[in-house]
Amino acid sequence: MRSNTTRRRYTALALAVAAALTVSAPVVEARPGGGGSAGSRGSRTFNAPAATPTAPTAAPMQRTQAQPGMTNPGMQANQGRRFGGGFFAGLLGAGLLGALIGGGFFGGLGGIASFLGLLLQVGLIAGLIFLAVRFFRRRQQGTPAAAGPAPYARNDLGGQGPGGQGYDQRPSPAGNTGMGGGIGGMGIGAQRPAQQRPVQIGPNDYQAFEQLLGEVQDAYSQEDVKALRNLATPEMAGYFEEELRANAARGIVNRISDVKLLQGDLSEAWGEGAQDYATVAMRYALKDVKLDRASNRVVGTEPSEATELWTFTRRPGGAWTLSAIQQTA
Template structure:
């Protein structure tokens, strides 16, 4: 095969790959037509762009958020002393440091300073000594302030009522339902909460299949409902409807749970089976998926406000 023939073969392969790519994307999208579409969307508070810890149910990393109203960098404010840095603090040390700094600047501006009256050469040496003294005083004052404000609990033993590491406990419900998981949860998740997560899994899938947006509003956050509505609208424009049925939780465990302000979050890994098919609205003919149950693994995050019920706030594929 000469050079021109080889180039023609390369071009042919490139054309075939270009034609096959849309088909591959269509196949992958057909497999993930369920709520969430096999992607990642929603919000997890300040942990939206932090990967949930892996668990026995979902040992692989969850996909990063692709659709979220939370912007990268939006985090809970750091616990810093009021007033900002050292020079902004009132009191003796702040005034002393500011005074030395002001004296040094004035000395630099006017050519004088501590030894300003001893001649030009002495003024230069005086200015150097003065700057050195300012530096030493400021370093000493800052070190003193840091020691004074160091947290007293840095090396203390954990409190006697601290929650145990749930990841070290034995999974009490193997095989089906929720296990303990690998994440240590500052927020206690009780058996009733796990039952609620399992119920929401089925109810959300059913509401999605029925295109019942009003029902979805009672099960998920407004952000998640907006994404569901957008995807349902896209199906409607295509003239198809995604039907999900026979949802059964096979295994689930807790990845992490935490409090953030007045909200409580729980991220759980879910492995479940379902019948996922997309049919034509007019004829009912299956165009994607099948009647055969398939297994999928997702990571779902739920949020609860004071006095409220758990709501779905994020879905992340694995």
Template sequence: MNFSQGTRGIIRAMAVVLSVALPLAISIEAADARVGGGSSSGSRGSRTYSAPPSTTTAPGTAQPMNRTFTQPGNPGMGAPAAGAAANKGGFFNRPGMGMLGGLAAGFLGAGLLGMLFGGGLFSGLGGLSSIIGLLLQIALIVIVVRLAMSWWQRRHTPASAYAGAPAESPGAQTSLRSGLSGFGIGSSQPPLEIQPADYEAFERLLGEVQTAWSNEDIAKLHTLATPEMVSYFSKDLEENKARNDINKVTDVKLLQGDLAEAWREGETDYASVAMRFSLVDKTLERGTNRLVAGSETPTEATEVWTFSRRRGTDWELSAIQQTG
């Protein structure tokens, strides 16, 4: 069969693309088998759409949520559209300025034009009256602009996400590189103080969630994670069953952990923790136990897990984010 030069070029290009895409697809399938599906899912309260601070364990940026019940338009969520509008243009273009902004802009424009053309609000008067009119006009502009700025700032001052909590300094985090079973406790403390027992609970949940996932134990997952996260796990397990697959995750060991941030919203506490852990991740054919993906060789993963608890209850998993 004879091919033209252009046709042979297309065939070569397709072969190159397939040779690159096929191993990538296989590696993605293997990486996506563990609990959470290798995606970013769940909710972090009012910080769902804000990336947790980077840590020593996860120096990159956590990926945004692929699946979440939290809507960006909810109060306190800091919708991106609102932030973009606030940064658009100068002072008089800011949203919410309304009539005061228009008046201030109008007076300022009129004053500048008046000065350029030798007049002002009292341009019809001469001598001393003209000077007094110019001074009055400048004073009026200053008063209106200051009133407008004060009004706008009061209207757009953000309320605290929770009552009675101390302000968190930008980038505040606790370094946890050594010590308690993979976690370490640094000197600086976040607004919500995390105790050694909390770190033990985080490490325990890391293993128990993986075990319940491997056993396809939805009832157990309900005791370890929020209803939102359990809904994602249930959907992923159903998809595994539809493919006649079962994912087995064993030998989970926490290697390093860092607390990215901890905070309180009303009656709910949150803690986002970067964790690097090793695990044996295998996908088997249901019924025959034939290896479909993965291996007996331990692999490592780094994820940011967010835990939440209401006052008087235990911590539970509320989000998993992949790191970039």
């Protein structure tokens, strides 16, 4: 009996160690998106957005429903799985099941030496999978392609909104697709995904992007799930709901106010299938605090300025909705 109890304790400890080896929790900020990169950009999800003066580089997606070769994944409601999860879970489950019945990967957990051997084996498998994940993610991101000509360069979005300075009618340097471009983030020589078309972005679109920036932040602050579902794709709304539930479980509420766009420019705009996409770099100011849900006491504050790339999608002629948020690298 004691041997079985000890074995179960070793098994539980092995599970905890394996989780620590395979999962690295990112630093979470309170604003929508949690300071991470999540969502879908159609067939360009795994490609870096074109560089702009506001955001020269972008971090790759950490959470997405998209799969390489898919179009319009942001409109799907079911969440995808991260690469490696099922494979590793199968290996780990097989080893731990063997441990519970007296076996293991190579002989079970009959003693301390066997237990340490299991941990070593788990660590080796986790290391191999980590290397494989990095390799396949790099391949999925692909080689960037050259961007097309741009009609304008801009210093900000929404000429009539907060901080608006109107349009700068100079050609964009380096021929970036859209306004305010810089060096294309999809390097020379590679091919664009098939079945894409150009999309023109005008003043009304920029005003819509700036308005969505404020509306999403406000709905998140008010924990208005219904509004978030109207402002974002089902995928992004699902991520926001997860974050709000996590806040509630920790007994905190996130309050965001005074959102003001400081600088923004278009990274790229394109269409595929029945969807238009536009990725916009935005640097904005905000007041972002965490409050204790019971006492309304301030328990934390976040940086007062953020720079992110927001991707919006719509059906031609329809309203824009948020489909992805990426951090700068």
